[in-house]
Amino acid sequence: MPESTEGKVISCKAAVAWEAQKPLSIETIEVAPPKAHEVRIMITHTAVCHTDWYSWSGKDPEGIFPSILGHEGAGIVESVGEGVTGFKPGDHVIPLFVPQCKECDFCKHPKTNLCQKIRIQQGRGYMPDGTSRFTCKGKELKHYMGTSTFSEYTVVADISLCKAKLLLSQINPSAPLNTVCLLGCGISTGYGATVNTCKVEQGATVAVWGLGTVGLSVVMGAKVAGAKQIVGVDMIDEKLEAAKAFGVTHTVNPKTIDLGGKKLQEWLVENFNGGFDFTFDCTGNVGAMRQALESAHKGWGESCIIGVAAAGEEISTRPFQLVTGRVWKGTAFGGWKSVDSVPKLVDEYMNKKIQLDDFVTHRAEFDQINDAFDMIHHGKGLRTVLTVKDPSKF
Numbered sequence: 195m196p197e198s199t200e201g202k203v204i205s206c207k208a209a210v211a212w213e214a215q216k217p218l219s220i221e222t223i224e225v226a227p228p229k230a231h232e233v234r235i236m237i238t239h240t241a242v243c244h245t246d247w248y249s250w251s252g253k254d255p256e257g258i259f260p261s262i263l264g265h266e267g268a269g270i271v272e273s274v275g276e277g278v279t280g281f282k283p284g285d286h287v288i289p290l291f292v293p294q295c296k297e298c299d300f301c302k303h304p305k306t307n308l309c310q311k312i313r314i315q316q317g318r319g320y321m322p323d324g325t326s327r328f329t330c331k332g333k334e335l336k337h338y339m340g341t342s343t344f345s346e347y348t349v350v351a352d353i354s355l356c357k358a359k360l361l362l363s364q365i366n367p368s369a370p371l372n373t374v375c376l377l378g379c380g381i382s383t384g385y386g387a388t389v390n391t392c393k394v395e396q397g398a399t400v401a402v403w404g405l406g407t408v409g410l411s412v413v414m415g416a417k418v419a420g421a422k423q424i425v426g427v428d429m430i431d432e433k434l435e436a437a438k439a440f441g442v443t444h445t446v447n448p449k450t451i452d453l454g455g456k457k458l459q460e461w462l463v464e465n466f467n468g469g470f471d472f473t474f475d476c477t478g479n480v481g482a483m484r485q486a487l488e489s490a491h492k493g494w495g496e497s498c499i500i501g502v503a504a505a506g507e508e509i510s511t512r513p514f515q516l517v518t519g520r521v522w523k524g525t526a527f528g529g530w531k532s533v534d535s536v537p538k539l540v541d542e543y544m545n546k547k548i549q550l551d552d553f554v555t556h557r558a559e560f561d562q563i564n565d566a567f568d569m570i571h572h573g574k575g576l577r578t579v580l581t582v583k584d585p586s587k588f
């Protein structure tokens with residue numbers, strides 16, 4: 195049994211983002227013990243979400259450097275700070291970039307999951323007390339999205355963490371951390387956008403722009419909800435082909451389709467019975483967002499923005515699109531009240547109501563993190579899951 199590290203600074207490996215667009219550098223960093231209402235976690239596995247790449251690109255105002263990025267991870271509690279009651283060393287956990295304090299006005303409101311308790315400091319790259327737990331070569335490193343999973347050890351607020359199990363059952367030892375880490379962001383988001391934000395119903399028609407992990411989890415949610423038609427839109431033919439296995443019934447490549455001089459949304463409205471009950475943007479491209487809105491059915495169509503556009507980008511449409519009954523909305527983390535919901539998603543996976551395994555197209559070692567960034571940026575595969583610190587090896 196390794197010597198206890200409780201209360202001590204831990205030196206460990208991390209992928210440091212020193213500057214925007216510079217390859218992440220595997221360094222030895224120091225991780226301070228958790229303060230009150232904080233938890234220190236050994237990260238066993240993490241994936242790379244497109245948002246990690248977006249923040250790394252320098253276009254994200256909350257992409258601060260130097261920092262430890264990463265927000266789609268899972269791990270094991272190493273130690274807890276004063277006042278933490280819901281976690282103990284050894285618990286299997288998933289860090290949450292949307293916290294749930296259950297005290298703020300947002301947590302108390304049924305229409306949102308956007309807990310605001312630690313929002314300001316999290317956006318500044320700090321823990322709730324306004325300081326960092328990370329240093330490297332004498333320099334302070336910022337936190338990211340309140341999770342920073344690109345490190346063998348990280349520290350999160352206790353309201354930004356949930357157990358990888360249902361709240362009422364014992365720890366679900368069979369929940370594989372190397373797969374349920376995906377519930378930390380992309381899959382929970384797309385699935386939640388469908389079942390929470392839009393409440394897609396049996397027999398609905400759906401169109402999804404962007405067939406990456408988020409888009410395909412929208413497709414999975416639409417299938418679970420009983421949609422009768424799911425149109426997938428992507429510019430990469432391999433993505434369109436792969437999407438059929440997830441439940442897409444029709445595919446459209448905006449780059450190659452013959453629109454007869456029409457806009458894509460006009461063509462879709464003409465060829466798909468006046469448009470769709472629900473459309474989703476999972477690209478981050480404001481042009482695609484407009485196509486999605488204007489492909490929603492007149493009178494009742496709803497369009498949901500999930501994609502994160504570059505800072506300063508704006509969306510536009512003619513007001514008449516909304517006057518005639520279309521609804522434009524958006525979602526963060528699929529509307530899930532995170533601490534309460536993610537353990538239930540773990541069980542939905544374990545009970546085969548939703549699937550995660552097919553979203554893992556690559557597995558790699560932590561040192562290969564830059565390859566994973568390159569792959570997500572070039573639309574190769576879906577999720578690469580990195581083994582950060584393998585618990586079986588010590």
Ligand SMILES: NC(=O)c1ccc[n+]([C@@H]2O[C@H](COP(=O)([O-])OP(=O)(O)OC[C@H]3O[C@@H](n4cnc5c(N)ncnc54)[C@H](O)[C@@H]3O)[C@@H](O)[C@H]2O)c1
Nearest residue numbers: 244245383404406407408428477478479500501502526527
């Ligand atoms: N709102 C949230 O809570 C939340 C959560 C996770 C991810 N995101 C965002 O969702 C988006 C998707 O994330 P991901 O990890 O699935 O990314 P991804 O890169 O795996 O998938 C994006 C897909 O969109 C396609 N695409 C890009 N531009 C397009 C266009 N104009 N028309 C059609 N297809 C286009 C790409 O080919 C790719 O297949 C990103 O913007 C990400 O930042 C938001």
Ligand SMILES: CCCCCCO
Nearest residue numbers: 243245379502526527
């Ligand atoms: C808060 C909405 C953006 C979060 C994107 C996570 O990938």
Ligand SMILES: [Zn+2]
Nearest residue numbers: 243245379380
């Ligand atoms: Zn994400």
Ligand SMILES: [Zn+2]
Nearest residue numbers: 295298301309
């Ligand atoms: Zn709250």
